[in-house]
Amino acid sequence: MATREKRLAQFDGNGAPSPDQCVEVLCEDHSGTYQLPFACRFIDGQWRNDTTGGALEVNVIAWRKPREKQAGLV
Template sequence: MATRDRRLAEFDGAGEPPPGLPVEVLCEDHSGTYQLPFACRYVEGRWQNDAAGVPVEATVIGWRVPRMKHSGVA
């Protein structure tokens, strides 16, 4: 259970994300917790894939604002 708690702590979004904001989501199923590999938006009470606009068919248990990616270039 430590892994689930650790992952959930990394997704610190409380309540609903601001309208129109693409976010990273943490999902859970019978196999455990996992982050979806695409950004999502919360629209009219439902999660959807930001790019495709299709509903997310998973149980979302947390969200966060996307983290900055380092390019590795100095």
């Protein structure tokens, strides 16, 4: 299992992303850290699901630009 520090090292976003920037987020709760399976945006001081526009009710601790998917990998 990846440690919190290893996961944080993979998320290199500094400050807050611009509202027009779609990003991946790392969240944390009492069970540990996890990446949400959908893209998000940071709009007016609030994290939102990029597809639905719904506000996230999670503790976002880091973000990064989306990673390129490699062909042939699942």
